[in-house]
Amino acid sequence: MTASQPIAEPIGAVPGGEVDLGGVNLSVDLAPARPGALSLRNPVLVASGTFGYGLEYGEVIDVQRLGAICCKGTTLKARAGNPPPRVTETPAGMLNSIGLQNPGVEAVLERYAELWAGWNVPVIVNVAGESIEDYVGVVRRLDGVPGISGVELNISCPNVGAGGLQFAVDPEAAAAVTAAVRRATELPLMVKLSPNVADVRGIAVAIADAGADCLSAVNTLSGMAIDQRRRRAFLGATYGGLSGPALKPVALRVVYEVAQAVKIPIVAVGGVGSLSDVLDFLMAGAVAVQVGTAIFADPGLPLRLVDELRAYCVEHDLTSHRELVGSALPQRRERPSVKGVEYRP
Amino acid sequence: MRLLEGELLESREILPRQWLQRYRAPWLAGGVRAGQFVHVRTPDYSGLVLRRPFSVNTVDRKQGEISIHFRIEGKGTEWMARLRPADRLEMMGPLGRPFEVDPRSRxxxxxxxxxxxxxxxxxxxxxxxxxxxxxxxxxxxxxxxxxxxxxxxxxxxxxxxxxxxxxxxxxxxxxxxxxxxxxxxxxxxxxxxxxxxxxxxxxxxxxxxxxVARLGRxxxxxxxxxxxxxxxxxxxxxxxxxxxxxxxxxxxxxxxxxxxxxxxxxxxxxxxxxxxxxxxxxxx
The missing domain is CATH 3.40.50.80 (Nucleotide-binding domain of ferredoxin-NADP reductase (FNR) module)
Known part of the structure; x- marks a missing residue:
């Protein structure tokens, strides 16, 4: 390759679409209760907030080959977001405090829904709100719109009506918002767990019982950075969410715990940067992964992971990556305590 | 905008901890305008997760070369300063909007x-x-x-x-x-x-x-x-x-x-x- 020749453009563009080497089936159904409603061709999604609305990376990768796109967090009304600076690199990770900047659900649908409807890749709209009514309002607006394949609830938002406590840290609040959204739509519903809790299992069970089709785990871990020259918090909003490789062991632990507590599919998110990370998450009990921060350094990574996972399956005589799911979980008799949680095998 | 590689041709410290590096990157040199930037990938994703943005400092369209000028601020730029001629750097670009010069400006x-x-x-x-x-x-x-x-x-x-x-x-x-x-x-x-x-x-x-009176057109x-x-x-x-x-x-x-x-x-x-x-x- 000569210098400056594009490495690939677009990366992973395969004439004729999906190539199925060795008969490996990488498809995955993220809403088994609604068969076919959220069936992905492959288990590599892109995480909300790192991929905009799916168009931004269109010049450098073939977004249509992704398993699914989780779009930028969307709220009922437009939000201007947090004051800058909003991002900073940390050891093996980064902090972000975007503050849910988005044009609001109406503008999102107006700008992108028609485009999404023409795509082969499912678009899952990430939804955020400050009250149950907010979430329901957004989801009602999404319901039945061509081009919307599912909803991912970001419940790591302060519940303004409940003193600002995040929905995600309280089983009752998490269940309440999930149930309300469930009543408002037949769209496949993914709920994103927060790692900023003492025991995530009870919350996961409450969300599953409230009608979520699947879970994504995890959202960013709360953190901060200091601007030493100015002797104050570096980020404009003081706190930010940690993502990247530094988050991966935490996400892996959450997936491992939640996989033993619920029966619905789990989509792992947090520090996926290599095939090895994907395999870790699958073995810990996830059926699919979302790639987030790693896209910034390597936009071609998600599609390369699809190819590498397929090659791994061929090499290990697997007909599907699903044969790996949960294979690292303890045998039943060794299951860790789920004290405080109703446990149904 | 594309993902591309530049081949380092020359690297020198022009001021204390400030480096000027010249890269062969014909596709980029052919299209980039003053004010635009490239997003440079660091080598070790497990440690440094973000690319680094650099303004394109000079462009030689004929030779297919661009240069970037940076100061060593952390591990990413330290690594860049250690690159040697013939080393390759992954870049994404050209990115952003350029300076706009009015045709009448002299x-x-x-x-x-x-x-x-x-x-x-x-x-x-x-x-x-x-x-x-x-x-x-x-x-x-x-x-x-x-x-x-x-x-x-x-x-x-x-x-x-x-x-x-x-x-x-x-x-x-x-x-x-x-x-x-x-x-x-x-x-x-x-x-x-x-x-x-x-x-x-x-x-x-x-x-x-x-x-100055603004008369408009x-x-x-x-x-x-x-x-x-x-x-x-x-x-x-x-x-x-x-x-x-x-x-x-x-x-x-x-x-x-x-x-x-x-x-x-x-x-x-x-x-x-x-x-x-x-x-x-x-x-x-």
Whole structure:
């Protein structure tokens, strides 16, 4: 390759679409209760907030080959977001405090829904709100719109009506918002767990019982950075969410715990940067992964992971990556305590 | 915009901890304009997760070469400074919006504070190539940090200010502006935000000081939309803004600065803005 020749453009563009080497089936159904409603061709999604609305990376990768796109967090009304600076690199990770900047659900649908409807890749709209009514309002607006394949609830938002406590840290609040959204739509519903809790299992069970089709785990871990020259918090909003490789062991632990507590599919998110990370998450009990921060350094990574996972399956005589799911979980008799949680095998 | 590789041709430390590196990158050199940037990948994703944005410092279209100028600020730039000729660097670019020169402008004033030279340097070459006259006002803390005049084209008028007076004017680079504001048809600045804010204030009062009347064009003239090339072209002062950056393609909304109409992405709406598109009080 000569210098400056594009490495690939677009990366992973395969004439004729999906190539199925060795008969490996990488498809995955993220809403088994609604068969076919959220069936992905492959288990590599892109995480909300790192991929905009799916168009931004269109010049450098073939977004249509992704398993699914989780779009930028969307709220009922437009939000201007947090004051800058909003991002900073940390050891093996980064902090972000975007503050849910988005044009609001109406503008999102107006700008992108028609485009999404023409795509082969499912678009899952990430939804955020400050009250149950907010979430329901957004989801009602999404319901039945061509081009919307599912909803991912970001419940790591302060519940303004409940003193600002995040929905995600309280089983009752998490269940309440999930149930309300469930009543408002037949769209496949993914709920994103927060790692900023003492025991995530009870919350996961409450969300599953409230009608979520699947879970994504995890959202960013709360953190901060200091601007030493100015002797104050570096980020404009003081706190930010940690993502990247530094988050991966935490996400892996959450997936491992939640996989033993619920029966619905789990989509792992947090520090996926290599095939090895994907395999870790699958073995810990996830059926699919979302790639987030790693896209910034390597936009071609998600599609390369699809190819590498397929090659791994061929090499290990697997007909599907699903044969790996949960294979690292303890045998039943060794299951860790789920004290405080109703446990149904 | 593409993902591409550049081959390092030459690397040298032009000032303490500041490096100038020349890369062979024909596709990039063929299309990049002054003010645009590249997003450079660091080698070790497990440790350094973000790319680093760098303004394209000079462009040689014939040779298919570009250069970047950076200061060692952390592990990523330390690694870059250790690269040797023939090493390859992954880049994404060209990114962002360029400086816009009005076709009628004959005299261009470039104003740089410290490493801000990297942001405006390419415009000097572009302007000279199109027959314009260029003056560069440069500010630094001391003579030891002054960008070497040997790296600038001979045709440029180069005026230096240092905080400690060890070279040129004693004081701020912004002190030099009044002497040039009547001469300059347009001005282009890159540097620390307080410097840009001071320049924006000075630029705002320029018309009144010089008695310039804004006549507009004949017939109906529509105001240029915010963020459009026209808005930048009609602005006397354009600024190249800096902000910590994530994706560089407009997806993550990490690199915003506060504009008069809300948050503006440095990677997409910028890095070059008309000075009056920025809300300087909110940004400070």
């Amino acid at each position: 005299h261009l004033l470039l104003i740089a504070g410290g490493l801000g030279m990297a942001g405006v340097r390419a415009l000097a070459d572009e302007a000279l190539a199109s027959g314009r006259q260029v003056a560069i006002l440069f500010g630094a803390r001391s003579a030891a940090e002054v960008y070497p005049s040997s790296l600038l084209p001979d045709e440029v008028e180069y005026v230096v200010a240092t905080d400690d007076g060890s070279l040129g004017h004693v004081g701020r680079v912004t002190d030099l502006l009044p002497a040039f504001e009547a001469w300059a048809d347009q001005a282009f600045a890159c540097g620390p935000e307080p410097m840009l804010a001071a320049l924006a204030t000075l630029a705002g009062g320029r018309d009144a000081r010089l008695g 004949k017939g109906r003239s529509r105001p240029a939309g915010l963020g459009t090339p026209q808005a930048r072209r009609r602005s006397w002062l354009q600024v190249s803004m800096e902000q910590n950056m994530g994706c560089a393609v407009g997806a993550c909304l990490g690199c915003v600065v506060i504009g008069v109409k809300g948050p503006q992405r440095v990677c997409r709406e910028g890095p070059v803005f008309a000075a009056d598109e920025i809300d300087w009080e909110a940004s400070a």
